[in-house]
Amino acid sequence: GQxxxxxxxxxxxxxxxDVSMNCTSSSIFNTWLWYKQDPGEGPVLLIALYKAGExxxxxxxxxxxxxxxxxxxxxxxxxxxxxxGIYFCATAAGEKLTxxxxxxxxxxx
Amino acid sequence: xAGVTQSPTHLIKTRGQQVTLRCSPKSGHDTVSWYQQALGQxxxxxxxxxxxxxxxxxxxxxxFSGHQFPNYSSELNVNALLLGDSALYLCASSFLxxxxxxxxxxxxxxxxxxx
Numbered sequence: 773g774q775x776x777x778x779x780x781x782x783x784x785x786x787x788x789x790d791v792s793m794n795c796t797s798s799s800i801f802n803t804w805l806w807y808k809q810d811p812g813e814g815p816v817l818l819i820a821l822y823k824a825g826e827x828x829x830x831x832x833x834x835x836x837x838x839x840x841x842x843x844x845x846x847x848x849x850x851x852x853x854x855x856x857g858i859y860f861c862a863t864a865a866g867e868k869l870t871x872x873x874x875x876x877x878x879x880x881x
Numbered sequence: 882x883a884g885v886t887q888s889p890t891h892l893i894k895t896r897g898q899q900v901t902l903r904c905s906p907k908s909g910h911d912t913v914s915w916y917q918q919a920l921g922q923x924x925x926x927x928x929x930x931x932x933x934x935x936x937x938x939x940x941x942x943x944x945f946s947g948h949q950f951p952n953y954s955s956e957l958n959v960n961a962l963l964l965g966d967s968a969l970y971l972c973a974s975s976f977l978x979x980x981x982x983x984x985x986x987x988x989x990x991x992x993x994x995x996x
């Protein structure tokens with residue numbers, strides 16, 4: 773089946789730093805989604821992208837739908853402690869979501 | 882307005898046993914999807930229920946079955962449990978007619994441990 777590869781697998785940053793992560797696939801998609809999962813919680817939708825080249829922001833978060841439609845990028849500016857968690861990219865086929873492998877973000881004090 | 886709720890929060894079973902997990906969707910939602918999330922992995926789609934019927938199914942064996950009730954709540958049943966069934970089971974709800982396939986609200990999950 774389709775596979776979404778996320779990198780990096782984990783990140784250790786200091787508060788205030790900017791963060792970049794990406795998601796790639798060998799398949800073309802019409803929708804790219806970014807979720808965040810906190811410990812003990814289910815994933816929460818951060819940003820949804822619907823068009824190749826689209827750039828969408830949600831506060832300090834900005835995501836882009838790759839031109840090839842095979843990748844997507846998520847940037848977080850000026851990280852704060854509550855940004856800690858696991859970030860997942862996902863695609864949608866009908867109402868079935870396929871998730872990536874996740875990027876774990878840790879903020880070093 | 883209550884979000885998606887799941888019960889129980891944690892469960893321990895032994896191999897070969899059967900388990901039933903429960904989900905109540907967000908108010909106003911009519912569609913329930915179930916996902917399995919193994920440790921360190923992203924959620925994997927099991928199946929989706931709408932109008933009390935299984936609408937879509939992922940790559941899971943028949944040991945995994947479900948049900949949706951007239952009040953839109955849902956159950957996930959797993960028979961003949963294997964050690965590999967240990968995971969966080971997530972329920973997500975949505976409103977089918979919204980046309981926003983990505984707008985699924987997830988519950989906190991049920992963590993199942995099979996010994």
